[in-house]
Amino acid sequence: xxxETLNFLANASLFGSLLLVxxxxxxxxASAAEIGFIVAAxxxxxxxxxxxxxxxSDIHGRRVFLISGLVLSAVACVFQFFAWDTVSLLVxxxxxxxxxxxxxxxLLAYAYENKKRMxxxxxxxxxxxxxxxxxxxxxxxxxxxxxxxLFSAALMAMAVPIALRMPFRGDVKMAIxxxxxxxxxKNISVYAPVLVRHTxxxxxxxxxxxxxxxxxxxxxxxxxxxxxxxGVNSFSQFxxxxxxxxxxxxxxxxxxxxxxxxxxxxPMCTSIWHLMPTQVLLAVSWALIYVGAIKFMxxxxxxxxxxxxxxxxxxxxxxxxxxxxxxFIVHVTGNMLTPMYFxxxxxxxxxxxxxxxxxLRGRKREMPARA
Numbered sequence: 225x226x227x228e229t230l231n232f233l234a235n236a237s238l239f240g241s242l243l244l245v246x247x248x249x250x251x252x253x254a255s256a257a258e259i260g261f262i263v264a265a266x267x268x269x270x271x272x273x274x275x276x277x278x279x280x281s282d283i284h285g286r287r288v289f290l291i292s293g294l295v296l297s298a299v300a301c302v303f304q305f306f307a308w309d310t311v312s313l314l315v316x317x318x319x320x321x322x323x324x325x326x327x328x329x330x331l332l333a334y335a336y337e338n339k340k341r342m343x344x345x346x347x348x349x350x351x352x353x354x355x356x357x358x359x360x361x362x363x364x365x366x367x368x369x370x371x372x373x374l375f376s377a378a379l380m381a382m383a384v385p386i387a388l389r390m391p392f393r394g395d396v397k398m399a400i401x402x403x404x405x406x407x408x409x410k411n412i413s414v415y416a417p418v419l420v421r422h423t424x425x426x427x428x429x430x431x432x433x434x435x436x437x438x439x440x441x442x443x444x445x446x447x448x449x450x451x452x453x454x455g456v457n458s459f460s461q462f463x464x465x466x467x468x469x470x471x472x473x474x475x476x477x478x479x480x481x482x483x484x485x486x487x488x489x490x491p492m493c494t495s496i497w498h499l500m501p502t503q504v505l506l507a508v509s510w511a512l513i514y515v516g517a518i519k520f521m522x523x524x525x526x527x528x529x530x531x532x533x534x535x536x537x538x539x540x541x542x543x544x545x546x547x548x549x550x551x552f553i554v555h556v557t558g559n560m561l562t563p564m565y566f567x568x569x570x571x572x573x574x575x576x577x578x579x580x581x582x583x584l585r586g587r588k589r590e591m592p593a594r595a
Contacts, residue, residue, distance in 0.1 A: 257551045289329075293326030433450045
């Protein structure tokens, strides 16, 4: 359970820190476009670190990057507490984004190589996300909007001694090219659709707390309701993920279809109570996609830290593009619902792309047999 507990604590830390950044940035005077840029900058730093250290974890082993990433992330969480304007918040989010990209690929590869059931392991990460967001919402409500940053630092620090006690026997070290073109081509049928779907989703999330603020029933408890809504999402993932034992193909396709549905349902929500069941469907959609993608990567690749690190880079690239697009759309239209329709369209594009690339992959496998 050490790997699962570490995953729980690290995710609780990062998502507890992430939860209120848009509202904190708004409080510091940031516009919608600036909020999008702050969110995108975190993702850009995480993208870079995920690619660099995923590859290095395959080359030099998992242990050093897992432990150093957790320690540096704990320190970086504290920096956010001292942000006094939008520029300092931007800088601290970039630092945290880079540090938080050092350890995840090493942890995922460690879990698979130590025979952890991946759907269960990933579920504990979602459980941590839920716990972190709910508690961060409560802490912000009863203390201050910056207090969750210290809470996040404490959770990340608690993960360090667990990592120090984890056995790293049989760490396999490999030679990986600086830019692994063959690995990217091998997994493009997952990378590309996930990039498109998640870009649409992240166009919503950048302004999502502000959308929640406009719903009936929120009142003066915005921080609390934001935490609850994110918590419903993540705890639902925690409940669903351990039971996803199908092949990667049906999981990915089902997740994309469910995503399109939920993005079209969001604009129909006028009350906080309408939003709650859509959060459950959202959780199911992402659980299907993420478990499906990880199963695909782990089963088909020996360079597991590299390919999962690149998957995390793809997710962060989606977050960058989505944050910039979502912030721009709301800035231009003044309408919080427009990014939701954009996300649904991106979901349709992702579904078409996945079907086309999967068909081409199947044809490529058949060709040698016919020769």
